[in-house]
Amino acid sequence: MVPVLRGPRVVLRPFTLDDAPAVYAYASDPEVARYVSWPVHLRIEDSLAFLAASADRVAKGTCRDWCIDYRGQVVGSIGLFDHQPSHERAEVGYVLGRRFWRQGLGSEALRVVLDYAFCDLALRKVVAHVRPENAASRGLLGRAGFCEEGFLRQHLFFKGEWWDVVSFGLLVGEFRPG
Ligand SMILES: CC(C)(COP(=O)(O)OP(=O)(O)OC[C@H]1O[C@@H](n2cnc3c(N)ncnc32)[C@H](O)[C@@H]1OP(=O)(O)O)[C@@H](O)C(=O)NCCC(=O)NCCS
Structure with missing residues (x-):
């Protein structure tokens, strides 16, 4: 259901409950959690609950979550969710620990997941929803070739x-692997 995917530097693999301390390390940082849907993790139990909920979503087939492994440590996560097979579309979301920002790791993980989305899942479109003030996420998507498609007021x-x-949206024909 969630295959192991590899980029030049990162390995994307399914989470296990043993990853809770590594998830807590980044998810307990308010700067990291500022623009994501989940609240900052205040205790390790929040990370365990997050992993249990992720496993549940994956088992139901509604999403695919990967942890981003870099040099043998979990530095963040990336996922495809809201997969709508009849519309050949899914949404992507991602997060990295602050120490790992601006090293191209987000771009690399995104490229690997897009390759899987377009080549293995045969999607036509991958979308992302970003807070306007989240310059890093907007930059990441722009660099990956996504188009800004609209401003959605009070959408979430x-x-x-x-x-x-x-x-933001990227069509299969616009994707440039590697
Ligand atoms: C968004 C995020 C994953 C980006 O990952 P990253 O590994 O730092 O991104 P990259 O190093 O691959 O950078 C890709 C491009 O994004 C842009 N970018 C990255 N960080 C930026 C920042 N802080 N400000 C402006 N642009 C930024 C740049 O254009 C960059 O390309 P460049 O380095 O060639 O100029 C990371 O900032 C993060 O985890 N943020 C917190 C969680 C979050 O907001 N998730 C998204 C919710 S929608």
């Missing part, structure tokens, strides 16, 4: 507030 409700988001 997370962590007690309505979020405006910019909608």
